[in-house]
Structures are given as structure tokens and as C-alpha cells.
Amino acid sequence: MPTKMTVDTFTALKSERKIVCLTAYSAPMASILDSHCDLLLVGDSVAMVLYGMDSTQGADIPMMIRHAQAVMRGTKQALVVVDLPAGSYETSPEQALTTATQIMQESGADAIKLEGGASLKPHIKLLVENGIPVMGHIGLLPQKASSASMYRITGKTADEAALLHADMIALVNVGVFGIVMEGIIEPVAKDIAVACSVPTIGIGASTACDGQILVTDDMVGLFDKFIPTFVRQFGQLNPAITESVSAYRAAVIDGSFPGNEHLFWPKSEK
Ligand SMILES: Nc1nc(=O)c2c([nH]1)NC[C@@H]1CN(c3ccc(C(=O)N[C@@H](CCC(=O)O)C(=O)O)cc3)CN21
């Protein structure tokens, strides 16, 4: 019997082995990924990857709840974390608590993630005090960029590096159980990862991170509108789907599909 990952068993992995994380937006994908992953993130990247929007800013609370519910139906083992969408938590700690509580209650997910560093200390503090497990996200913050052409890696100057380090410390002090580090230049990313007492999950950050995450659709070669430097296509689903569709089209046009075996016959005539 597979056992369900908890926040405690997740954080314990830091001292055991590398941590494996991917995004999931649907029940069938979650059930494929579940036994291979420690953490499934219902990312606000869903807005771009599934809905074709130009940025993650089009994600809203109902969208995140729908997809989190779907992922929960497909997940038995992995820890399920849901992104708070842009505009749903920044205004005040109270707004963050209302949103996080709604998403946790209506989806049954294990934790939430929000983007930002030291400026979110009061928000995260209130969530943690109310028993909501929080994951941080520092470095490249997609919710702050208006389009895919605006995504810029961070930590290039000494000032930026110092701010990123301070963000990490602020998040740890206020009780996050893990931190996603996105698009941070080496060796700044390495220094932050090494200094961090909770699990660090890299995406375009250091191998010194305790684990890695990618957008599943990027990793399986399905989403190819843009391919960030940090993506490796471990599979090529896009050409595989194209071949299937092209074969279906040919079979419909030449009449070879549907075959007799795909039709419903009266018992006597089969
Ligand atoms: N499909 C998908 N994959 C992702 O990884 C992803 C999303 N969508 N949407 C939300 C954010 C946005 N992300 C991205 C997307 C692109 C770059 C990118 O193209 N970056 C440039 C670096 C630019 C620079 O040098 O500053 C690159 O070369 O990778 C980075 C992060 C990561 N997230």
C-alpha cells in the first residue's frame, strides 16, 4: 500500500535523497505522475499551458480550485501543493488567509505556494499561525511579469543576490516548509540553497537544490510555445500526437475507420 506524503515526510527527504516534483493540472495526468513524484504542484502555469493565456496572471481562484480538485482525485501518494493566483493574496495578510483557506477547504490539497520574499512575511506568518502549510517561491516571479517575453533570470548583481538571500531567510523565519527557487544565476543559487534549512526546489536554479521541478507539459515535449533554457524534453509527445491525429484523419477520409468492431450490431447479425 502506498503511503500518503505529508509535509513532515516531505521535509524529511532533505537529508535522504533528491526530491522529485512536477506540475499537474488534471486527474489522469496526476494519476500517471503520482507514484513517481514526491510533490505535485497545481501551478498557475495552468493558465498558459492549458488555457493558452500570455501569462500566469489570467489564473484565478475558481480555476485553481477546479484543477486542484481534479489533481486530488488522481493522487494517492504525492504531496499536492496549489499556487495562490496573482491578485488573490498580496493586498493583505487577511486576503491571503481568506484565499488560502478557501482553496485548501474546497480542494482538500495539502499546502499552498505563493510568490515573493521578505515583503510577504506578515502574509505567510498569518497562514502558518492558522495551520496552513506554505511553500515559498523566490527568484524569477512569473506573476510579476506581464508576458513570457518579460521573464528574466535574477541574482545577476550583488544587490540582487543579497535581496534573494534575505528573501530566503525571511521565508524560513516565518515558517515555510519549502522554497521553490526559479531562474537564479549560479553561484548565487548554490549559496542560497546551501544556506537554506528547509528543502529548496530548483527550476532553472542550482543542482545544490534539494529537489527539482519542471512543468510536466514542457518535460514530456507537449508544450512548445516557448522552451526555457532550464527545460529538458525527456519525451516528445507533440510529434506522437501529431502522428495519431494524422492517421485518424486518413482513416476517416478513406473509410477504414470506424471498422465493424467499433460499431454496435444487433446480436443476431454480428
Ligand atoms: N510552460 C511553462 N513552463 C514554465 O516553466 C513556466 C510556465 N509555462 N509559465 C509560468 C512560468 C514562467 N516560466 C518561465 C518561462 C520562460 C522563461 C525563459 O524563457 N527564460 C529565459 C531567460 C531569460 C534571461 O536570460 O533572463 C531562458 O533562456 O530560459 C523563464 C521562466 C516558468 N514557468
Ligand SMILES: CC(C)C(=O)C(=O)O
Ligand atoms: C514553475 C512552477 C514552479 C510554478 O510555479 C508553476 O508551474 O506555476
Ligand SMILES: [Mg+2]
Ligand atoms: Mg506558479
